[in-house]
Every structure is written in C-alpha cells, then in structure tokens.
Amino acid sequence: MRQSLTLGRKLAVPSLRSSRLSLSALPATALAGCMALPLVFLASAWLQFDLSTWAHLWETLLPDMLLNTALLVLGVSALTLALGVSLGWLIAHYTFPGANVFKVLLVLPLAVPGYVLGFVFMGLLDYAGPIQTVLRSWLGEHFEVEIRTLVGAIIVLSLVFYPYVYLLSLSAFREQSASQRDAARAMGYSTWQTFWRVALPLARPSIAAGWMLVVMETLTDFAVVRYYNVVTLSEGVVRLWVGQMNREGGLQVASILMTVALAVLLIERFLRRKARYTQLSGQARPIAPTPLRSWRGIAASLYAGLVFTLAFGLPGVQLLLWAIEDVSSAPPGTLDTVFTQYLANTLGFALGAAALVLLVAIPLAWALRQTAQQSSPAVRSVIRLATLGYAVPGAALAVGVLFMLAPLNEPVSALTGGAVLFSGSLIGLFYGYVVRFLAIGLNSVEASLEKVSPSMEMAARSLGARTGRVLRQVYLPLLRGGIASAALLVCVDVLKELPLTMFLRPFGMETLSTWAYMLASESAWVGAATPALAIVALSILPAALLLQRMESLRTSL
Amino acid sequence: MTIALRAERLSRCFGEVVAVSNASLEIASGEIGVLVGPSGCGKSTLLRLIAGLEPPDPSPKSRIQIGERVVYDSDKGIDLPPDQRLVGLVFQDYALFPHMTVAENIAFGLHTWSRQAREARVREMLAWVRLEGLAQRYPHELSGGQQQRVALARALAPRPTIVLLDEPFSNLDHALRVELREDVRELLKQSGVAALFVTHDREEALSLADTLLMMDGGCILQTGAPQQLYLEPASIQVGRFLGEANLLAGVAQGSYAVCVLGEVPLQRTAHGMATILIRPEALEFHPDANGDAVVERRLFFGHDQLISVKLDGVSLLVRASSTFSFAPGQRGRLRCIAPAVAL
Known part of the structure; x- marks a missing residue:
C-alpha cells in the first residue's frame, strides 16, 4: 500500500524562482491583449446600438440569416457526427478489406476546402452539369433537380468537415482499454449495448471537441452557402460589407456572428465540464480489432469507399480533368505568369503568417508555463482570451480588424505621407491571420514545451548552465519538432483561408484561394480548377501529418 | 569535521501556506542526511531553497553555506543562482535530457572542463x-534503475x-527500490560526497541515513541518528x-x-503524567490460559508478524x-522487554 502511495505522488511544484516572473509576464500579457483587441472592438459594436439599422436588418435579411445558420449548423452537425463517429468506430475496432488504407484516405478530405468541393459538386450536378444532362436525355426535357439548396450546402460542408469528428473519435476509441469493454461484456452487455453505454460516453469529450471544430468551420463558411443560395450570418456579413458597402449593418451582423460562435464555444465547454476521461492505470490493454467477414466486410469497405469517393476521389479526378482542359486551352505562357504570381503571393502570406504566429505564440506559451503555478489568473485569462480568435468566424474577425484599424488610417497615412495604410494593407492582413491562427501555434508550442519537464530545467541549472545555455541546449532541440509542425499547420490553414484574405488583402493581390473562389462564383469551373488543385495538393501532406502525429501520440502514451 | 551544508533559519510561505518555517540543518562532508516527513510537510521546498530553485522569504539571519562558500545570506544580500551553487540534483523523474546520449547527459555539467x-x-x-x-544509448533505451544511475x-x-x-x-517498484537504495548508498559512500535525500518513506529514510531529519508542518522536529530517532523520539509525531x-x-x-x-x-528519566510510547517489538506475548491479555487479530508478514x-x-x-502461531481469542500475558519513552 505504501508503494501505491508513492506512485500516486504528484510532481513537485515547478515554479522556478517565481517571484522574479510576475514582471516578465507583463509584456506577454500586453501582447496577448493586442491579439484580443479585434474581438473587443467587435463586441463593442453592441454598444453602438442603432435602432434604425436594427429595424432595417430585422425587416430584411436577419430572420433568414439566423434561421438558415441554425439549420445549417444542425444539419452539418448531425451528418458529420453520423459519418465521423461511425467511420471512427469501424476503423478503430474492425478489420475489413482496405481498412488500413481507408484509415489514412478518410482524413484526406481535410485537404479540400469547402469553397472547392462546393463548386466541383455544382459543376457536376447542376442543371447544366453532365449528370443532369444525361438524366434529361433519358427522362425528358422537364426533368430538373435543384441542388442549390440548404440541403446541398449541408451535404457539401459535411463531406468537408467530417474528418474532424472522425480523427478525434478514432483516437478516442483506440485509447479505450479492452478491460473496460470486457467488464461491460462480462456484465451481460452486447456489442451494440457496449458501444452505446460504454464506448460512446467515454469518447464523448473527444467527439465534442471534433464537433466544436465542425461548428466553427461551418459558421466561418460563406462561400459554399453563397454558391448554394443560402443566406447565413457569414454570408450576410460579406453581402452587406462588401456587396452593399453597408458598414453599419455589416458590423452589427458580424458582432451577432461572433456572439453566436462564442456562445457555441461556451455551450461546448459547459457540456464537457469536468468530463476529461483518461485511462486511470498506466497500461491500457488495447482492444484487438475484430475481423468483419463476408458481406459485413464488403459493406464496411463500400461505406468507407463511398464517403472517400464523394469527398475526395470524385472531386479530385474532376479537378484534374478541368485543370488539364484549362492548361491545354489557355494561350501558352499566360497561365504560367498568373499562376506563378498568385502562388508566390499565397506562399508569402502563409510563410509570413506562420512566422508571425510563432513570434507571438512562443513568448505566450512561455508566459503560460511560468505562470502555471502562480496565483495570477489575470495573465492566463488574457492569453486564453487572445486564442478565441480561432473560434470567431473569419468574416466577423475581418470586420473587427477593419473596424479597429479604420480610425488609424488617416493619421498614419498623413504621418507617413501616404506610405502606410492600415486597412487593405499587409499589416491588417497579417494581423488578422495572427489573431485567427494564434491558437494553433500556441497549442503546438505549449504541447512541445511540456516535453521539457520543470525538473529538466532545474537539473540543467544545477549543473551550471545559465539561461542562454538552457535555452540553446535543452529547450531548442526539444521544441524544434513542435515549432515546425505548428508552422506547417498555420501555413496550410492560411493557404486554404478565404474570408480573412478576401476582406483584408491589399487591393489586387490575389491568392490561390481568392482566385479559385472568384472564378467559381462566376461558374467558371474550369478556370477555378487549377488553383483549387494546387491548394488541395499543398494541403495533403499536412493532413497526413496530422494523422501520423495522432498515431505517435498514441504509441507514446 | 568539515561542513558540506549548513542552512540557518530558512522560511518559505506560499500565500497563506507556510511550507518551511525557520528550518536549520547541518550536513558534514561525506555524510548522508535524510529529510523525512509526510507528504506536504515542506521537505521538498526546503531542498529547493537550498538548491536555489526557490527564493527563501527574506527573514533576518537566514543563511545557506555550501562547503566553505556562503551562497545565501539575507543580511548581506547574497543570493547565488542555482548554476553557481555547485550542488548536484537528482529528481524523482530523473530529468535526463531525452535528446542526449548517456555520455552527453553526464558531460552536461562539465562544459567548462x-x-x-x-x-x-x-568514463570514470x-x-x-x-x-x-x-x-x-539514449535515456529511453534504459531501464528505470539505469536511468537512476545516469542521473546520479x-x-x-x-x-x-x-x-x-x-x-x-x-x-521504481518495491524490489528494485530496495536494491537500488543500497546501491546508491554504497556509491555515495565510495565517492565521499555528502548527500541530502528527501523521502516520505520511513523504511527508506531509516536505512539510508547517517543523520535523519524529521520534518512536519514546515518545521524540523528532530535530528539525529536513525536509531536514536526511532528509539527515543522527541515527540509523539516523530515516534x-x-x-x-x-x-x-x-x-x-x-x-x-x-x-x-x-x-x-524508561529510556530517560521523566516525571508526572505522560504518554508512554512502546514499540511493538518491545513487547512479548506469552500464551497462558489464565492470562489477562487476549489476542484480537494477527497480521502475518513472513519475516515477522504483528498481533493485536x-x-x-x-x-x-x-x-x-x-x-x-496465534489464534484470535487466545489468552496470555504481556511483558515489556525493552525501555519505553515517556513523552
């Protein structure tokens, strides 16, 4: 019994010279505060309550926006949960033909942004598309299916976002130990009952986290809903701010949108509360997968294959065909220049944003670690507030940034003789990127900081190493991997990103994503395919990396 | 006798919680001291104060001397950082650098050589x-006991x-712990370096220590040879x-x-009302059908047994x-065969 007491003892308090740190946390707090500013400004839009603007909004678009947003979120949630959890369960616990390949393939749709999958489906299924044309030739001239509907948008977005739920539920299911399942089976539960009563509740926190990502991405999307003629809050912000130049209305809708997103975040936190189930004993016996035989195995393969084909295979092939058509039909040289230019812009934005995110994330992660044991919740909550940018839909965040920088425009441009302009400049764009993607960088850096235990730093110190040497020889080599993967994840998110880029980019500076979107929104599928294909190709590697990281995390546990 | 470590009047509070209160201790060179006490008694904090990983509360006349050098003196404003105190540290989790080989780990502190x-x-x-x-090899390729020795x-x-x-x-698991304990004690004695252990395991403390320092509630309650503390505890807590x-x-x-x-x-003379502390091994039970003592329970350990x-x-x-063999209900007489302590 003494032994178990010993093993259960927690590690010593890791504050290193805590009294010297309260001062050093100050710059970090200020930095974090800067990152939270656009959200604060956007929230302050509620204070400029203007009855006439509201009345107008309420009489025109607002009820539709709210209703459609709610229906869209509900529909996408239901479909992604069904797809993600069922696929996660199949891959985690069964073997069937191709299961190992599907495990990886099913993540790949993460590389296809919604605004790409959306237009591919339209090109294929719309009235003028090949499928309806063939159907009309069989069924007569009057046959017509309208795919530009809410249901269409729900299906497209679900096919894009289900991998979040799939990945997180897969890892949750695989972490569960065989003993838990065996205990349930011994108490007379069938496989099906064990799933509902044991496996699913245990995986709930992970599934909820995946669902949260789905909802945030769904709220951010304005492109797919725009293709499919569904007016949502995000679409409304774009329509009002960009389309109608209605700054007042756009601002109000953006603040509603942010409020909705943060409310969803709070709901998820509340539902999860203390529910962080982890394996209590150190060694969980993994569950050996059950082979599915005969028709069951074939059915499982067909199901996984169908989802993959719809979400990645089919659109991938179609994009390739269009891109080939585009390249071969364009006058020689023209496409090259444009493509090279936009690709360079995209990569420049992505790399620049990744570097800036790390520049902010590293000191913040450091401050979080140093204050972990202190009774200074203020520092920590400001830093946590700064990471909320990830939960705020891109269009809302963009409006927040513009709203915040607008008053600075005139004085700054006057001061610098018109050389520097905030909104519509690279400053505004990169600021938006950092606010939005800080959370990704911070999580990665924080996680890799945990590899350096406080006692490791103390050991180095006691062996005569000063701060410089501790950083160079202990922290840097151990953090390199985490920093690199943070940079990669941010890069990919930026190159797929659409709303922020569209709102904040300097006039005329197109990226692959804005290029693809603008051609697609004019139904120029063929032209949109080349940049879309480039985006997908560039995003595949990190999607695979994400899976591998999860795998290595699992084996290291 | 030269001094390896002398700490005087060290205190440390975390907000309202007093972790260490006016603690003083002394370890001679070559000596093994063990700070023992229940979890949360402040022993780890005291160790961290000595190593310079935690600043003591600025109280008058508090001082830390390591070897001949004063590394901390509240009155003179001396406070050397951990990298200048020349103490070795071994942690519960060993804190080996995972990205360095065994040789690189050992060489880490020798960068000025x-x-x-x-x-x-x-090599030595x-x-x-x-x-x-x-x-x-890299640390993850070693067993727990090997990692421990690398850390040392x-x-x-x-x-x-x-x-x-x-x-x-x-x-470490129990068997390995006992083995390694003897091993580490032997290695330390060979090298002649002084050591200060912190543990909450009394068996470990008693078997490792030249000098045992019993701590509770942030205070050092008693210092002395393990046998002395065991047989002549100064307080009920220590006993x-x-x-x-x-x-x-x-x-x-x-x-x-x-x-x-x-x-x-009695071990030492005393007068008046007292709590008498008698160790179980100072008592003998003689079976006797007419005895006034009755066996209630027994706990059999193998090397001996405890009967209530x-x-x-x-x-x-x-x-x-x-x-x-004793059975519950068995009658007998109790005799005290070794001196007791009045507290």
Missing part, C-alpha cells in the same frame, strides 16, 4: 555507476560539495511517523513509568517471530 578532462571524467563516472557499455552520475560528475536527491526512488507505536496513558516516576502494563522501564492484543480494554500491537 577541457575536452580531455571531460572525456576522462565521463560511467565505470563508477557500472554503465560502461551504455555510453551511446550526471549530478556527481562536476564534483559538487553536496548532492540533493528529491524522492529519487519513488518511481508515530517512524514506526508502529503503542501510545499509552501513564505516570512517569523517574526511571520507570506506570501504565496498563504495570511498571515499564487487548489488555484491560486497551489494544496493543506486539511484534512476534513468525514461528509462533
């Missing part, structure tokens, strides 16, 4: 902990005046923490005391050789 001297010292340390063949070699390589070890055995103890109400009358057992001899015996409504623990 010449290349030749460094390589020679690493590897031989000392008997890990010669494993110099190029790394801490001792720069020839510190004293090495501080914070619960160094608690991540109870270091082993099973029968605590009986009694009256001390000089060299003996009167309690439920009748007259028992009821006498005049008081339960007493008696340690007996494992060759005897």
